[in-house]
Amino acid sequence: DTAVSQTPKYLVTQMGNDKSIKCEQNLGHDTMYWYKQDSKKFLKIMFSYNNKELIINETVPNRFSPKSPDKAHLNLHINSLELGDSAVYFCASSPWGPSYNEQFFGPGTRLTVL
Amino acid sequence: AQTVTQSQPEMSVQEAETVTLSCTYDTSESNYYLFWYKQPPSRQMILVIRQEAYKQQNATENRFSVNFQKAAKSFSLKISDSQLGDTAMYFCAFIGAAGNKLTFGGGTRVLVKP
Incomplete structure (x- = not known):
């Protein structure tokens, strides 16, 4: 059973399009995250939700909008895609509580903007 | 803001040998996790x-162990008896x-x- 799943795994699209990436976790965790890994492999947090509430919102363009319909799902919608949005996007989840709790990562979605 | 620095972009090691990866971090917090x-x-x-x-004892997990030097803000990873399956990117991470x-x-x- 996949603990944290993302769809799609690969996404190729044209500049200016709008796209969504979906994330689901079946671990019963309260907290979910989106991370971006750029072409140099640098990983940076974008957003974090706890029980459907936004708790971390890093300096991310307004074109990125996370949505959490319930605590098991955290989707990422990106408007007006730009070349610089090309990256691997990781969803993760963890229990709410002490920060030593492991964050479980999904397999990543490689987004390529042409 | 916290920063984490890994000064070695790439390392190679022969199978069965040991390799040590370095990591330094900067924080003003006294309690955190690595x-x-x-x-x-x-x-x-x-x-x-x-x-x-807050734990002085260095963590170990099978062939993996760390050397945590809190005063120096250093957190290195040692991989003993390296195996082909250890080939990967390794990321050091900090959380307050x-x-x-x-x-x-x-x-x-x-x-x-x-």
């Missing part, structure tokens, strides 16, 4: 080992005790040669 994550070519992020800053935002270093690519 992690090493592994990212093999499959892209999946896997937790290797974690260390709680009160937060849930992982801050990652730039990664070290480890290549285990037969």
Whole structure:
């Protein structure tokens, strides 16, 4: 059973399009995250939700909008895609509580903007 | 803001030998947690080992161990008896005790040669 799943795994699209990436976790965790890994492999947090509430919102363009319909799902919608949005996007989840709790990562979605 | 620095972009090691990856961090917090994550070519992020800053004893997990030097803000990872499956990117990460935002270093690519 996949603990944290993302769809799609690969996404190729044209500049200016709008796209969504979906994330689901079946671990019963309260907290979910989106991370971006750029072409140099640098990983940076974008957003974090706890029980459907936004708790971390890093300096991310307004074109990125996370949505959490319930605590098991955290989707990422990106408007007006730009070349610089090309990256691997990781969803993760963890229990709410002490920060030593492991964050479980999904397999990543490689987004390529042409 | 916390920063995490991995000064070795790439390392290679012969199978069965030992390799040590360095990580330094900067924080004003007194209580925090440190992690090493592994990212093999499959892209999946896997937790290797974690260390709680208030614990003096260095964490170990099978062939993986850390050397945590709190005063020096250093957190190195030693991989003993390297195996081909250890070939991956390794990321050092920091999280404050009160937060849930992982801050990652730039990664070290480890290549285990037969």
